[in-house]
Amino acid sequence: xxxxxxxxxxxxxxxxxxxxxxxxxxxxxxxxxxxxxxxxxxxxxxxxxxxxxxxxxxxxxxxxxxxxxxxxxxxxxxxxxxxxxxxxxxxxxxxxxxxxxxxxxxxxxxxxxxxxxxxxxxxxxxxxxxxxxxxxxxxxxxxxxxxxxxxxxxxxxxxxxxxxxxxxxxxxxxxxxxxxxxxxxxxxxxxxxxxxxxxxxxxxxxxxxxxxxxxxxxxxxxxxxxxxxxxxxxxxxxxxxxxxxxxxxxxxxxxxxxxxxxxxxxxxxxxxxxxxxxxxxxxxxxxxxxxxxxxxxxxxxxxxxxxxxxxxxxxxxxxxxxxxxxxxxxxxxxxxxxxx
Amino acid sequence: xxxxxxxxxxxxxxxxxxxxxxxxxxxxxxxxxxxxxxxxxxxxxxxxxxxxxxxxxxxxxxxxxxxxxxxxxxxxxxxxxxxxxxxxxxxxxxxxxxxxxxxxxxxxxxxxxxxxxxxxxxxxxxxxxxxxxxxxxxxxxxxxxxxxxxxxxxxxxxxxxxxxxxxxxxxxxxxxxxxxxxxxxxxxxxxxxxxxxxxxxxxxxxxxxxxxxxxxxxxxxxxxxxxxxxxxxxxxxxxxxxxxxxxxxxxxxxxxxxxxxxxxxxxxxxxxxxxxxxxxxxxxxxxxxxxxxxxxxxxxxxxxxxxxxxxxxxxxxxxxxxxxxxxxxx
Ligand SMILES: Cc1ncc(C[n+]2csc(CCOP(=O)(O)OP(=O)(O)O)c2C)c(N)n1
Numbered sequence: 001x002x003x004x005x006x007x008x009x010x011x012x013x014x015x016x017x018x019x020x021x022x023x024x025x026x027x028x029x030x031x032x033x034x035x036x037x038x039x040x041x042x043x044x045x046x047x048x049x050x051x052x053x054x055x056x057x058x059x060x061x062x063x064x065x066x067x068x069x070x071x072x073x074x075x076x077x078x079x080x081x082x083x084x085x086x087x088x089x090x091x092x093x094x095x096x097x098x099x100x101x102x103x104x105x106x107x108x109x110x111x112x113x114x115x116x117x118x119x120x121x122x123x124x125x126x127x128x129x130x131x132x133x134x135x136x137x138x139x140x141x142x143x144x145x146x147x148x149x150x151x152x153x154x155x156x157x158x159x160x161x162x163x164x165x166x167x168x169x170x171x172x173x174x175x176x177x178x179x180x181x182x183x184x185x186x187x188x189x190x191x192x193x194x195x196x197x198x199x200x201x202x203x204x205x206x207x208x209x210x211x212x213x214x215x216x217x218x219x220x221x222x223x224x225x226x227x228x229x230x231x232x233x234x235x236x237x238x239x240x241x242x243x244x245x246x247x248x249x250x251x252x253x254x255x256x257x258x259x260x261x262x263x264x265x266x267x268x269x270x271x272x273x274x275x276x277x278x279x280x281x282x283x284x285x286x287x288x289x290x291x292x293x294x295x296x297x298x299x300x301x302x303x304x305x306x307x308x309x310x311x312x313x314x315x316x317x318x319x320x321x322x323x324x325x326x327x328x329x330x331x332x333x334x335x336x337x338x339x340x
Numbered sequence: 341x342x343x344x345x346x347x348x349x350x351x352x353x354x355x356x357x358x359x360x361x362x363x364x365x366x367x368x369x370x371x372x373x374x375x376x377x378x379x380x381x382x383x384x385x386x387x388x389x390x391x392x393x394x395x396x397x398x399x400x401x402x403x404x405x406x407x408x409x410x411x412x413x414x415x416x417x418x419x420x421x422x423x424x425x426x427x428x429x430x431x432x433x434x435x436x437x438x439x440x441x442x443x444x445x446x447x448x449x450x451x452x453x454x455x456x457x458x459x460x461x462x463x464x465x466x467x468x469x470x471x472x473x474x475x476x477x478x479x480x481x482x483x484x485x486x487x488x489x490x491x492x493x494x495x496x497x498x499x500x501x502x503x504x505x506x507x508x509x510x511x512x513x514x515x516x517x518x519x520x521x522x523x524x525x526x527x528x529x530x531x532x533x534x535x536x537x538x539x540x541x542x543x544x545x546x547x548x549x550x551x552x553x554x555x556x557x558x559x560x561x562x563x564x565x566x567x568x569x570x571x572x573x574x575x576x577x578x579x580x581x582x583x584x585x586x587x588x589x590x591x592x593x594x595x596x597x598x599x600x601x602x603x604x605x606x607x608x609x610x611x612x613x614x615x616x617x618x619x620x621x622x623x624x625x626x627x628x629x630x631x632x633x634x635x636x637x638x639x640x641x642x643x644x645x646x647x648x649x650x651x652x653x654x655x656x657x658x659x660x661x662x663x664x665x666x667x668x669x670x
């Protein structure tokens with residue numbers, strides 16, 4: 001979430017800075033994973049930065065998002081502290097979930113980030129429910145569900161949009177159409193890959209935007225938010241984008257070279273940077289300063305996370321419930337017993 | 341000299357749940373209800389009767405046929421401040437809602453390091469006996485108790501139903517509330533005090549006895565009480581309703597077994613890998629040397645539920661099976 005709207009020069013520079021931060025964050029994540037400092041499954045957001053930044057730039061502090069397995073970008077864009085994100089990735093107690101979540105479950109409730117999600121499609125119903133809370137509270141806020149085009153075939157996404165439409169909820173369903181679900185190209189699954197056509201079936205507005213253009217994403221999501229706040233219910237926004245890395249780190253699943261080149265030529269950060277420089281809103285030197293600042297911030301964040309302590313083993317028993325859990329204590333006591 | 345007089349009234353278990361919902365809707369604006377036909381269109385089991393009229397369409401919401409979607413919406417609403425009570429109608433339909441139950445509702449609090457709470461109640465009716473066949477009759481409470489991360493309650497009396505529903509709604513943890521179809525018409529005394537609740541995780545000794553402990557759930561509570569009456573003079577039966585399967589108050593059960601030395605567990609769920617096994621295991625772990633006879637299980641012999649009454653009666657556990665089990669060890 002950036003403070004100034006993208007209609008302003010400050011807002012545009014801030015959006016560029018945020019996109020650079022997302023990418024540099026993920027580059028570090030990739031290296032840390034390769035070096036064995038991050039356990040588990042890690043899905044990187046590199047390539048899709050304009051979607052997270054454009055969409056979240058429309059949000060205010062009382063809005064909420066739900067995210068996906070590919071959630072780091074959404075987190076950084078929502079302003080989550082990179083150091084605590086790295087701490088979660090590196091299985092440290094200072095992580096957002098105190099080491100219980102890892103890459104696929106980073107959440108920061110205070111920032112309106114209702115969690116990355118390891119199950120494809122599951123965020124959509126949750127955002128829809130947040131929409132009910134917002135509607136009853138009447139607090140002029142919205143919920144936004146990010147999900148990939150692979151999730152479009154999930155029944156629960158269909159259920160969520162149906163529910164959101166039936167109840168006129170202030171929700172935005174944002175499809176990040178990077179055209180691949182693991183190794184599966186969208187056109188092998190969907191006879192119609194123009195997902196905005198789904199809007200007609202639900203009877204709600206739907207729009208396709210260039211997901212490599214941060215302003216384009218911002219404008220479409222702003223319009224959707226405006227409609228939601230005026231009581232018109234949910235919208236679908238389809239952002240066409242691409243991911244540059246394999247589905248998850250360590251997988252030998254490269255994307256087709258030609259396609260990759262096509263999208264890298266339209267890289268969201270490069271294009272937007274050139275545009276801002278051309279328009280005289282930014283100089284090359286200023287961009288370098290931005291990059292240096294981000295590099296320094298992220299290096300420090302990694303260092304802080306690296307130096308943190310892992311959670312105490314006993315914490316594995318905590319936070320199953322909000323109250324003491326007698327059954328768990330009972331089983332623990334039995335397992336720890338030396339003699340009858 | 342002052343004395344606390346607990347006022348009671350005799351109502352059915354169905355009315356008890358309706359009262360609990362009504363009182364909690366009145367008490368707390370964050371309480372909302374949704375499910376198929378719970379509002380304007382009236383519910384097949386009449387649990388929510390009158391609530392739409394009194395609390396309106398915003399708080400008593402008719403949902404589309406989208407069980408996974410609207411349980412998930414319950415998770416999202418609970419995570420952002422509401423206290424939804426979501427109605428799944430027949431527990432068999434948990435099959436459709438399972439993703440949000442298994443991976444979201446019951447894991448979010450833990451997975452996110454305790455950052456958010458999910459004060460969500462999901463209720464459903466379960467159990468056989470209506471010739472409703474395999475997809476409208478199964479008990480699911482064992483499977484739900486095995487999920488981890490949620491509480492599971494299975495009231496056997498109207499008082500337990502009312503008190504537990506109120507506690508479930510007030511709980512900051514997700515709760516599954518299972519209503520056995522055969523118990524809806526059961527009538528008994530229920531405290532009228534609006535502050536009456538039953539703590540989740542406390543068993544209740546419904547009848548004191550000396551010879552055999554019967555741990556009975558749901559409709560078996562009524563069955564056991566009637567049977568205990570009938571056997572009085574020959575066998576003295578103690579009846580315990582655990583009321584909550586997770587957490588499970590095995591201490592009350594073990595105390596009873598220490599006195600009687602004999603245990604029967606009567607629960608409608610399938611016998612293998614089940615609720616019976618868990619209760620007996622805990623008694624084995626905590627009161628093994630007090631047992632005079634092998635513990636007995638009365639439950640469903642692991643088939644799906646058939647429709648024809650002759651078939652359903654054959655496999656459905658009931659009073660006869662319970663009596664045989666008691667007499668086997670008495
Ligand atoms: C319900 C479910 N099915 C399968 C998976 C395994 N899986 C993880 S990501 C993924 C592909 C998702 O594609 P998409 O939604 O387009 O998101 P992307 O990875 O492209 O960002 C699959 C199949 C899962 N996590 N959840």
